Amino acid sequence: MKVDVIVFECREGSLLQTEAVVTQKKQKVKEQFHLFLTKKRLKATLQRNLILDAFVDLDRPTHMDELYLVLRSKHSHIGHATVYRALRLFAAAGIAREFSLGDGLTRYELAGHGKRHDYLVCSDCGTVTEFDNSSIEQRQLAVARSMGFTVEALKIELRGVCSRCLTQSG
């Protein structure tokens, strides 16, 4: 199954980000990446910069194929494998978070966006909506701890019909 995924920002204020704030965030991420490259004695290549730019500019969870298409539209010389490798590298550098929604695609989102891990997945249009709810998370952590489990990552996934699809069909 292939699904176009559009993510609507649900965190307060995120739609009000100014151009300046975005640019600043982007700069910070790029610095963090280059620091990582230097530390690991890896190389800062044209492709890695292009992919990181595209990834940061998108500013929403994405996957290889989407990013590849965006990049190909401007730079026809970038290959699949390079995009895959770059995304894994971003994850290793801690600037991206890798996750999955069970549809067979490996998704990536910018880390440090907050600790996002709550998804509403519309089974009709495939749209992925993110939300945060710390009270739920705290409760989950408490349950896990009571079972002797040390939690590293946490994901909530709700599948259903989003309000848009509901009004369109009914």
Added chain:
Amino acid sequence: MKVDVIVFECREGSLLQTEAVVTQKKQKVKEQFHLFLTKKRLKATLQRNLILDAFVDLDRPTHMDELYLVLRSKHSHIGHATVYRALRLFAAAGIAREFSLGDGLTRYELAGHGKRHDYLVCSDCGTVTEFDNSSIEQRQLAVARSMGFTVEALKIELRGVCSRCLTQSG
């Protein structure tokens, strides 16, 4: 990545099930399946019965490959495709629930076990532990509804280190 997954039952009482109760549950599932087959004018074959037996006997979340190996050890004539098709059929019949933990495998568990969807996944040994916590779920449903989302399914996934791996390593 390939991981052996063992599921420990965490619902109270489930370890105390008597042989008689298990047999009764199994009979009920098989009846439900055959009712489904009749309604849809599908056929009750030897293979489907064998696969359903193995699936119910396992009595924990599993995936095609594991079930295939169990079956092959006793009945060397069953093919991959048949197991895949049977599991999908079980899901369609409502006796199995299909889910994914992001490792590329499609997992199935007996439905009507309750509404299980909360998993603790150990990143060390790969063990999947299930738990239920209805207060968390109710909170999640409330959040989703407040966003105009009609929830059909819900999944919580915690990744971390289980108590056993923790004591073994440190």
Added chain:
DNA sequence: AAATACAATGACATCCACTTTCATCAAAAA
């Protein structure tokens, strides 16, 4: 009970997301 209809099987091929290979290329070091 025999014939008929048609779903199911299983070996094999195919698909798709992802990874690896390897010859070539380019960035950082010497």
Added chain:
DNA sequence: TTTTTGATGAAAGTGGATGTCATTGTATTT
């Protein structure tokens, strides 16, 4: 500049899941 060594990308390979199709098996009809 030259050397070293990691990076690239086209193509091949993986592995889980699914499609194909001739054959087999089941259930229904006659």
